[in-house]
Amino acid sequence: MPSPADSFTDVLDGPVYVVTAEAGGERSGCLVGFASQCSIHPPRFMVWLSALNHTYGVARRASHLAVHVLRRDQQDVAALFGGETGDRVDKFEQVAWRRSTDGSPVLDEACAWFVGRIERTVRGGDHLGFLLTPTEQSPPVEGDPALLSYRDVKDLEPGHPA
Template sequence: MSGQDYRQLRDAFGAFMTGVTVVTTLDDDGAPIGFTANSFSSVSLDPPLLLVSLAKTSRNFQHFAAAKSFAVNILAEHQKAISNTFGRPVADRFSGIDWRTEQSGAPILPEVSAWFDCRMERVIDAGDHAIMLGRIEAFDANNEPGLGYYRGTYFTPAKSGVAAAGGPAVLVSAILEQDGRVLLVERNDGALSLPEARAARSGTSTALGELIAASGLEASPGFIYAVYEDPDEGKQHIAFLCPSSNGQPKQGHFHALTPDTLHRVADEALRTMLTRLADESRLGNFGVYFGNQRSGQVRRVAQE
C-alpha cells in the first residue's frame, strides 16, 4: 500500500471507539516500563485471557517480548495526562506516579478504572506488531468511568452523559444502516421507531449485541451517535450507528429517511436524530449528540 493508503487505513481503524490503557512490565534491571495502548481486548473467560498488541518499532518491544508477565491498566476518565506521558518518548514515564505491584511484579497504576495482572501466555507475530496474549492472574475494577478514544482524540463518556451508574434507566437503540436506509420497526400505534432494548447490569455493549443478533442482520457494533436524557420519563437514551452489510431483517423494514418516513416517527427526539442522520449522511460528516430530549449539542468528535 502507498503512504496515503496507510493513512486511510489508520483513519478507518480509528472509527472504532475504544478505551485507553497503559501496559506495564519490568525490564531486565527491574525498572518499570510501559506504553499507552488502545489495542486491548478480552479474549476468554475460561481460561481468563486478554490480548494487547505492540508495534515492533517500539523502544520497549524487546523488553515486553521477553517478559514473563505484564499488567494492563485501564485508565480512568481523568487520566489523560498519564495517557499522554506513556504515549510520548519520555525519559522516565513513571516519574511522580505512586505505582504498586500485585502477583507478577508488573506495575499497577493508581486510580485506574480496572487493572489486570497477567502472566505472558504467548507472543504472536502479527506483521509490524506483535500480539501479547496474557493469562489473567489477578484483577480489580471499580465504578470510575474509563477514558475513551475515538478518531484520534480522547472521549470522556461520563462527563458527556454516557455513564449513568445509579441514574435513570438506560435504553439502547440500534441505528442499523444499509445502503443509505435505516431499519425501523412499527409500533402498535403504527408509528415507526428504532429497535431498542433496556441495558441491564451487563451493560450497553451487551444490549447492543443482543439487538443486532435479534435483527437477523450482519452488522458491526458501530459507534455512539447520540446520548440524551429524558427526565420526564426517567430514561437515558444511547443510540449506536451500526453499518449493516448483509441479511434480511427478522422484524421491521429498511426505510430511506425521506420526509414521508420521518413523518411516521412519532417520538420527537428520535425524529430529530434521524433527520440529522439524513443530513450528515449526505455530507459524510458525522457528530455525536449530547443533551436531553429537547436540546443539546452535536460535537464533531475528531475536532475536540
C-alpha cells in the same frame, strides 16, 4: 494511501490501555490502542505492542504484563505513557505505582487493572500480540466510569512512531 480498512477503523472508539512491564530490573510502560478480551473460558486477553516501542523490548523479556484502564479525566497519565518514551524518561518517577505479586508495575490511580502471565506471542504485522492469562486484578469498579478512549487521545503526539 489509505487502506480499505481505514473507513471502518476510523469510526471505532474503543478504550485505550496503559501496559506496563518489568524485566531484569528495567520498568517500562506505554499507551496501547490495540487490545481485547479474546476468550471467556479460559479467560484470555491480547495486547498488541509496536516493535518500535521501548516497552516492547522490556515486555519481550518479561513473564507478565499489567494492563490498566484510565478514566477520561486522566489524560495527563495517557500523555505521559503515550507521548514520552522510556528511552529518555523514567515515567514511573512521575506517577504513584506499586509492584504486583509477580513484580509488574501497577499504577495506583488506574480505574481498573489486571496482571497477566504471558502465554505466548503472535506476530501481527508491525505489532506483536501478547496473549495474557489474568493472575491478579484490581478490586471491582463501582459505578459506570467514563473510560479514556481512542478519540480522547487521537491527537497525542506519540513518543515513538507506531
